[in-house]
Amino acid sequence: MKIYDCKGFPNPARVRITLAEKGLTDRIEFVTVDVPAGEHRRPEFLARNPSGAVPVLERDDRTVISECTAITEYIDNLEGEPTLTGKTAKERAVVHMMQRWAEAGLLDAVATYFHHATEGLEPQIETYQNAEWGAHSRSRAEAGMRYLDEALNRQPYLAGDRFTMADITALAGLAFADFAGVGVPGELKALSEWRARVGERPSIAAA
């Protein structure tokens, strides 16, 4: 099984943390896509994933899975019981909901800020920028942080009593926020406390 990605980028980090949590990292052949050089926009990569996004998983039967949440759910269901995306219909729904909040409200909002309101990556990659939309997305990211903080005032992890995919997505979103210069407001104590606590998991250091 191969994963085409670029270490250090937020969505690749989500997949690598998931693999480490499942003890499956050694089963993967990682193929580096040179995102800073624009390799993800070249025909060879676009043939695998027309959206041009990393990561992409390729099974040994050549089935290609793109979209980060599809990849992480696949990894969680590859062997034995799922541990990160929920077992029952209710658990899965709650994890899915909170994961989507962390993704749309934090990670994607930060990404939009970075790619539209800052220089982003190289000029030949950032072919369309809308600075106003980027600036608006920064405020969306801050609102997303507040929502996650509220959830963490009620429970130790984003989807309840256990570490799940929702926590992984939020951690990747906060790491991207650091990189993009979007600070966590000081009053969001539950979010900061949670981040320090889950940041100690061995899977996080590995990403």
Add this chain to the structure above:
Amino acid sequence: MKIYDCKGFPNPARVRITLAEKGLTDRIEFVTVDVPAGEHRRPEFLARNPSGAVPVLERDDRTVISECTAITEYIDNLEGEPTLTGKTAKERAVVHMMQRWAEAGLLDAVATYFHHATEGLEPQIETYQNAEWGAHSRSRAEAGMRYLDEALNRQPYLAGDRFTMADITALAGLAFADFAGVGVPGELKALSEWRARVGERPSIAAA
């Protein structure tokens, strides 16, 4: 079990089609949220779903599930085998990927065009508009249609040989595109043929 929604809107349609496909419509108490009047932005609704989006599902134990894909996956896993989101890890990954393509690349892109580059809903609801981003999203929606058409040149349904959640999301996206005046390019024959064929399912008429 309750669903707070507004009939005729795209994401409520996805949930209603899913319920009809599963034969579970009669199990739901529908509560209308008057979206055109801005009821989804009022405190009572925001207490249920801070994002202000419909639909929201509320279980009898008061657990609230927001985010459309979390709701539809929940419904598909409520009883017996899932029929719309895949059974094996591989099936689920492919459906999840194609569903996400239809959602991000078509439905969300059309929604962004509608809310930013047209009058959208009432002025008191459309409190932030970015016409340039809206216009750009219209071209994203057309690119999304082309991608779906390519997939349908290879296989009868978006995720392969069977009707799945990916088809439901794409149908809702195309209905929204009609409403917003984003036409399907005439050369996308596979997409138009698929739409006519799946549009005959009884579940679609019910939404």
